[in-house]
Amino acid sequence: MLALKALLPTHAGKVKCIYIDPPYNTGNEGWAYNDKVNSPMMKDWLAKTIDREDATRHDKWCCMMLPRLKLLRELMSEDGAIFVSIDDNEVQHLRCLMDEVFGEENFVANIIWEKVYSPKGTAKYFSENHDHIVCYAKGIGDFNRKLLPRTKEANARYNNPDKDPRGDWKPGDLSARNFYGDGTYSITCPGGRVIEGPPPGNYWRYSKKRLAELDADNRIWWGQDKNQVPAIKRFLSEVQDGLVPETIWTYKEVGHTQEAKKVLMELFPDDLPDFTTLKTPRLIQRILQIATDKDSLILDSFAGSGTTGHAVLKQNAEDGGTRRFILIECEEYADKITAERLRRCIKGVATAKDEKLRTGYGGSFSYFKLGAAVALQTILESKDLPTYETLAAYVFFTATGEEFNPVAIKRKTGFIGRSKGYDVYLLYTPEIEALKELALDLPTVRKLPPVKGGKDRKRLVYAPTRFMDDALLHQNGIVFAQLPYEIYERVEKAAR
Numbered sequence: 029m030l031a032l033k034a035l036l037p038t039h040a041g042k043v044k045c046i047y048i049d050p051p052y053n054t055g056n057e058g059w060a061y062n063d064k065v066n067s068p069m070m071k072d073w074l075a076k077t078i079d080r081e082d083a084t085r086h087d088k089w090c091c092m093m094l095p096r097l098k099l100l101r102e103l104m105s106e107d108g109a110i111f112v113s114i115d116d117n118e119v120q121h122l123r124c125l126m127d128e129v130f131g132e133e134n135f136v137a138n139i140i141w142e143k144v145y146s147p148k149g150t151a152k153y154f155s156e157n158h159d160h161i162v163c164y165a166k167g168i169g170d171f172n173r174k175l176l177p178r179t180k181e182a183n184a185r186y187n188n189p190d191k192d193p194r195g196d197w198k199p200g201d202l203s204a205r206n207f208y209g210d211g212t213y214s215i216t217c218p219g220g221r222v223i224e225g226p227p228p229g230n231y232w233r234y235s236k237k238r239l240a241e242l243d244a245d246n247r248i249w250w251g252q253d254k255n256q257v258p259a260i261k262r263f264l265s266e267v268q269d270g271l272v273p274e275t276i277w278t279y280k281e282v283g284h285t286q287e288a289k290k291v292l293m294e295l296f297p298d299d300l301p302d303f304t305t306l307k308t309p310r311l312i313q314r315i316l317q318i319a320t321d322k323d324s325l326i327l328d329s330f331a332g333s334g335t336t337g338h339a340v341l342k343q344n345a346e347d348g349g350t351r352r353f354i355l356i357e358c359e360e361y362a363d364k365i366t367a368e369r370l371r372r373c374i375k376g377v378a379t380a381k382d383e384k385l386r387t388g389y390g391g392s393f394s395y396f397k398l399g400a401a402v403a404l405q406t407i408l409e410s411k412d413l414p415t416y417e418t419l420a421a422y423v424f425f426t427a428t429g430e431e432f433n434p435v436a437i438k439r440k441t442g443f444i445g446r447s448k449g450y451d452v453y454l455l456y457t458p459e460i461e462a463l464k465e466l467a468l469d470l471p472t473v474r475k476l477p478p479v480k481g482g483k484d485r486k487r488l489v490y491a492p493t494r495f496m497d498d499a500l501l502h503q504n505g506i507v508f509a510q511l512p513y514e515i516y517e518r519v520e521k522a523a524r
């Protein structure tokens with residue numbers, strides 16, 4: 029959660045597609061509520077592994093998810109979408125949380141992923157072979173769902189029995205259930221057979237006149253004997269340039285959990301990490317195809333083995349995209365497994381069966397470790413002060429909720445950006461002795477540039493302290509803000 033907070037100043041409103049795969053709360057995943065909270069009840073939950081007997085396990089799961097979903101929403105762009113993997117342990121609570129955070133009007137789909145390929149004979153009641161992927165848009169009106177690439181199987185349904193010069197086609201139903209006033213006439217087939225009318229309860233889709241026009245254009249198929257119920261010829265060259273995504277995703281299309289494990293085995297042939305809840309890159313690629321542009325930013329804050337990063341690198345290699353990703357993982361293996369998987373995807377694995385993976389997908393990424401929370405006291409006492417730019421990004425976003433642009437910084441005056449209502453200044457220097465002396469006083473205020481662009485605009489000044497009273501600040505059109513109590517640094521560990 030702290031990592032998501034640390035992203036806000038620089039990435040709020042910029043993420044086009046979020047995929048998350050949180051603990052399903054099955055009772056045997058060994059997850060524990062681990063947020064730093066003040067509520068005595070919730071403090072009591074800390075670090076206690078949640079099992080099936082735990083009567084508060086759903087409460088704990090909801091309390092873990094709700095603040096994260098809220099932060100994720102902040103990070104999404106207005107046309108963005110979020111996809112959440114879950115199973116029947118929590119799908120009902122997830123839908124409620126999503127309705128609350130995103131609004132039920134922004135619900136897009138509840139996708140069923142067929143995750144296993146053979147039934148479990150040992151299942152007590154049913155052999156469960158699906159997961160849910162719940163999808164919401166940030167704003168349904170702005171969400172631009174893409175079509176999926178046409179598959180060989182879909183194209184194979186088209187052929188050309190009458191050698192039509194317009195190419196392959198497939199027959200489409202000429203009747204439908206929707207009432208159509210001009211759709212109940214009898215038809216005489218070219219072979220002479222008379223069809224009295226559409227099937228009971230149905231209507232022809234076209235008027236008699238329109239049918240004749242379509243027939244004249246050789247767009248009606250009467251069968252080889254010219255006496256069958258007519259069908260409309262739907263030409264491959266005229267259908268949409270892709271497939272409308274459906275809500276059931278089979279393992280044939282997107283892989284199953286065993287395939288996910290095999291992919292990981294290819295990447296770690298000698299030291300296979302122990303993961304039981306893996307997803308396949310193909311599954312995440314389908315999400316990317318539906319909900320991203322070629323240059324979109326994708327976020328996964330429950331990264332696990334890093335499948336989402338793998339899928340982004342692979343999709344870019346396949347379609348020449350420049351998509352970027354942010355993955356967050358709180359476990360110790362973030363470097364050794366999550367990041368290592370991506371290093372191997374980029375560089376290639378000599379023993380991999382998949383040719384592209386053998387040579388590597390290419391690309392790059394940086395690995396960061398979340399720094400400790402820094403309280404103002406610590407800032408003043410610590411040797412490792414955040415840089416001016418780090419603090420500027422934090423305070424500007426906290427104060428305005430608007431995007432921070434580091435290019436705007438003018439160190440001479442302390443100007444860090446212009447928001448809708450304020451010119452924002454930061455009086456700060458990452459040197460302890462100088463910082464102790466730094467305060468907002470009248471001589472400093474006199475040196476600040478005047479505000480331009482309307483009498484209601486003000487100058488918002490962040491500083492460690494002030495030597496001016498409220499009246500004097502007001503007279504000078506200044507709003508003072510104490511430097512924030514806590515900031516979260518992002519410390520770059522190893523950039524590639």
Ligand SMILES: C[S@@+](CC[C@H](N)C(=O)[O-])C[C@H]1O[C@@H](n2cnc3c(N)ncnc32)[C@H](O)[C@@H]1O
Pocket residue numbers: 049050051052059060061062092303305306307308329330331332333334335336357358359
């Ligand atoms: C189901 S796994 C994700 C698997 C991933 N999709 C893949 O294909 O490898 C969930 C991940 O969420 C992480 N996680 C993040 N916050 C967590 C929390 N508060 N409790 C438990 N797990 C958490 C876990 O460390 C785990 O790696």
